[in-house]
Amino acid sequence: MGIILILIFIVAAIVGYFIINKVPTLLHTPLMSGMNALSGITVLGALAAIAVVVKEHSSVLSAIIGILAIVFAMVNVVGGFAVTGRMLRMFKSKEDK
Amino acid sequence: MITETVYYIISAVLVLGVLIGISMMSKVKSANNGNTISAICTLIAILVVMYNCEILTAWQAWLGLAIGAVIGVIGAVKVKMIEMPQAVALLNGFGGLASALVAILTIWQTEDMFEIYVGAVALVVGFVTFTGSVVAAGKLHKLLPQKPVVWKAHSFIVAITIIATVLAVVLCPDCIWLISVLSAFFGVAFAIRVGGADMPITISLLNSLSGVAGGIAGIAVGDVLLVAIGGVVGASGLLLTQIMCRAMNRSLVSILVGGKVKKSAATQETTEVIKEETVKAEINPGEILSNAKKVIIVPGYGMALGQAQSIVKTFADKLESNGAEVKYAIHPVAGRMPGHMNVLLCEVDVPYDKLYEMDAINEEFKETDVAIIIGANDVVNPAANTAEGTPIYGMPVLNASDAKHVIVCNFDDKPGYAGVPNPLYQAENTIMMLGDAKETVTTLTSTIGNAPSETKEETNVTDILKDAKKVIIVPGYGMALGQAQSIVKSFADKLESNGAEVKYAIHPVAGRMPGHMNVLLCEVDVPYDKLYEMDAINEEFKETDVAVIIGANDVVNPAANTAEGTPIYGMPVLNASDAKHVIVCNFDDKPGYAGVPNPLYQAENTIMMLGDAKETVASLMAF
Numbered sequence: 001m002g003i004i005l006i007l008i009f010i011v012a013a014i015v016g017y018f019i020i021n022k023v024p025t026l027l028h029t030p031l032m033s034g035m036n037a038l039s040g041i042t043v044l045g046a047l048a049a050i051a052v053v054v055k056e057h058s059s060v061l062s063a064i065i066g067i068l069a070i071v072f073a074m075v076n077v078v079g080g081f082a083v084t085g086r087m088l089r090m091f092k093s094k095e096d097k
Numbered sequence: 098m099i100t101e102t103v104y105y106i107i108s109a110v111l112v113l114g115v116l117i118g119i120s121m122m123s124k125v126k127s128a129n130n131g132n133t134i135s136a137i138c139t140l141i142a143i144l145v146v147m148y149n150c151e152i153l154t155a156w157q158a159w160l161g162l163a164i165g166a167v168i169g170v171i172g173a174v175k176v177k178m179i180e181m182p183q184a185v186a187l188l189n190g191f192g193g194l195a196s197a198l199v200a201i202l203t204i205w206q207t208e209d210m211f212e213i214y215v216g217a218v219a220l221v222v223g224f225v226t227f228t229g230s231v232v233a234a235g236k237l238h239k240l241l242p243q244k245p246v247v248w249k250a251h252s253f254i255v256a257i258t259i260i261a262t263v264l265a266v267v268l269c270p271d272c273i274w275l276i277s278v279l280s281a282f283f284g285v286a287f288a289i290r291v292g293g294a295d296m297p298i299t300i301s302l303l304n305s306l307s308g309v310a311g312g313i314a315g316i317a318v319g320d321v322l323l324v325a326i327g328g329v330v331g332a333s334g335l336l337l338t339q340i341m342c343r344a345m346n347r348s349l350v351s352i353l354v355g356g357k358v359k360k361s362a363a364t365q366e367t368t369e370v371i372k373e374e375t376v377k378a379e380i381n382p383g384e385i386l387s388n389a390k391k392v393i394i395v396p397g398y399g400m401a402l403g404q405a406q407s408i409v410k411t412f413a414d415k416l417e418s419n420g421a422e423v424k425y426a427i428h429p430v431a432g433r434m435p436g437h438m439n440v441l442l443c444e445v446d447v448p449y450d451k452l453y454e455m456d457a458i459n460e461e462f463k464e465t466d467v468a469i470i471i472g473a474n475d476v477v478n479p480a481a482n483t484a485e486g487t488p489i490y491g492m493p494v495l496n497a498s499d500a501k502h503v504i505v506c507n508f509d510d511k512p513g514y515a516g517v518p519n520p521l522y523q524a525e526n527t528i529m530m531l532g533d534a535k536e537t538v539t540t541l542t543s544t545i546g547n548a549p550s551e552t553k554e555e556t557n558v559t560d561i562l563k564d565a566k567k568v569i570i571v572p573g574y575g576m577a578l579g580q581a582q583s584i585v586k587s588f589a590d591k592l593e594s595n596g597a598e599v600k601y602a603i604h605p606v607a608g609r610m611p612g613h614m615n616v617l618l619c620e621v622d623v624p625y626d627k628l629y630e631m632d633a634i635n636e637e638f639k640e641t642d643v644a645v646i647i648g649a650n651d652v653v654n655p656a657a658n659t660a661e662g663t664p665i666y667g668m669p670v671l672n673a674s675d676a677k678h679v680i681v682c683n684f685d686d687k688p689g690y691a692g693v694p695n696p697l698y699q700a701e702n703t704i705m706m707l708g709d710a711k712e713t714v715a716s717l718m719a720f
Contacts, residue, residue: 074165
């Protein structure tokens with residue numbers, strides 16, 4: 001299982017590299033902040049972890065850490081996508097005016 | 098609970114959705130929709146995982162999601178566009194911290210050794226991302242010093258930390274607190290050493306790390322979706338890092354290890370200090386030197402430290418061949434031993450009859466056109482005559498301040514050994530050239546003779562702009578610092594209503610993060626199809642009537658093509674110098690971050706408009 005996951009990681013990285021290569025420098029800031037939002041996907045890991053906490057009735061500390069992880073990841077996801085959207089809407093072409 | 102196969106299929110679809118979203122970001126028109134698609138896929142992924150883990154009813158999960166979402170939305174709405182680099186850095190840090198926390202829980206919850214080890218690695222990367230990003234954000238927000246902070250034995254400390262971290266992960270992967278502290282410290286140690294202008298590279302790298310942290314956390318908890326997206330983000334950040342490095346002509350290692358640009362970065366910081374105090378850089382040293390008839394050079398220990406005596410000699414020779422009389426004023430305690438300066442200067446063949454003792458020359462400063470201070474401070478500090486109670490009060494000093502103009506080539510503008518601030522630095526007639534003496538004196542030398550001649554001064558900016566049919570604007574970080582984007586837009590509008598075609602040339606590393614200039618200009622409603630990438634526009638400079646540089650330096654420095662051996666040699670630059678006329682609206686005419694003087698400033702067809710970008714651009718609008 002572990003090996004397969006590592007392979008998926010590598011393949012995803014390669015595929016991502018080629019897709020992102022096509023993004024023009026004009027959009028590099030939104031690209032970066034969009035990627036930044038996606039890195040908050042770790043919220044999925046936080047959810048999986050809190051599920052274990054809930055099921056096994058682990059310590060309060062575990063619960064707090066789990067909730068904090070969700071909070072931080074969520075700030076990253078929501079803030080990141082919102083900021084990216086805000087920036088992208090600023091890009092207007094001559095015709096749009 | 099859904100079966101594993103179904104979960105994999107859903108994951109695959111969602112990853113595909115995210116990838117489509119990202120690939121839509123390669124066109125401006127579809128980019129916003131792409132962003133929305135990625136966001137929706139993330140939302141679906143959250144719900145799927147909650148359903149799959151049977152926590153749709155768990156209040157803990159909803160509480161965390163709600164708090165995070167509210168903070169995220171408020172932050173995203175409130176942040177100003179100018180603060181975007183630090184906002185991105187901070188958000189990035191949060192992602193890293195979340196991954197680290199997930200790693201901690203995983204290590205606690207599992208018995209499986211593979212998962213514990215992977216968890217420990219995720220913990221390290223997560224914490225490095227977190228503290229590194231917070232330090233970067235602090236620097237960008239000016240809460241921390243812009244210049245690289247280098248500790249004593251910095252590299253040694255970093256090396257020890259790396260070794261200790263690796264050992265801790267290998268030997269004791271569940272020593273969570275030890276690993277956390279070590280990696281958090283490492284994040285601080287590496288980010289604190291990066292200078293302000295290298296931030297685009299650092300942010301990109303941290304962006305990559307946060308993705309990697311998520312991906313590794315995903316391997317630890319066994320979540321395919323997390324692994325795949327972490328991989329994509331990691332690759333994206335790495336690609337951006339690579340692009341930034343190429344554009345700045347720096348290797349990643351040299352930025353992380355720091356050191357090399359330390360001096361110029363220090364100059365940059367002090368420049369900012371000066372900016373706050375006075376705006377007086379409009380006096381052109383080249384002009385003063387070219388017209389000077391009588392020059393006195395005051396060397397100090399700084400000249401010795403910078404090993405600048407030879408270049409000082411060359412400088413003096415050039416002044417003499419330009420018709421000036423050059424003398425050296427030697428203070429008795431200049432240097433670290435009696436007669437130190439005399440020895441150094443004689444070594445480079447300065448005739449000793451040009452070296453004057455203090456008492457013999459002090460009266461002559463009054464009739465001197467320019468006094469040039471090279472690495473001397475207390476010995477020319479006029480406070481010695483006036484500031485009672487200070488350690489230097491009553492000390493005999495050279496009256497350099499009596500000269501018509503004073504040019505100070507010191508490393509910084511801090512008080513000297515005696516700790517008494519030097520009022521000379523703030524004097525009306527003083528020009529500060531901060532930085533390594535060798536470099537500043539070289540710059541001065543190059544300005545003699547090629548100073549803007551009388552005829553050039555008369556080239557009328559108004560006429561040039563009025564007649565211009567094709568104009569390219571080159572924005573740089575100075576525009577952001579001066580918050581001049583809005584006035585730049587008005588300037589461009591006026592040019593257009595006057596019949597000119599206006600384009601913007603965007604260098605890949607202009608600003609503090611990738612694409613920084615684009616964001617700023619789009620915010621003030623500049624249509625994005627007027628923003629051109631370097632390669633797309635570089636050929637057009639030839640046919641351009643006026644190139645207007647606004648707060649950009651290294652990215653338009655033609656020395657990058659010719660000056661072999663300098664840090665910027667080989668760096669791709671905008672060919673602004675090819676335009677018929679060049680107007681430079683920079684704050685000062687000092688070398689940029691790379692420390693290489695910009696020959697463009699001295700070019701025949703260049704008009705320098707020094708000062709705050711907002712003001713200079715406003716004055717350009719009077720055509």
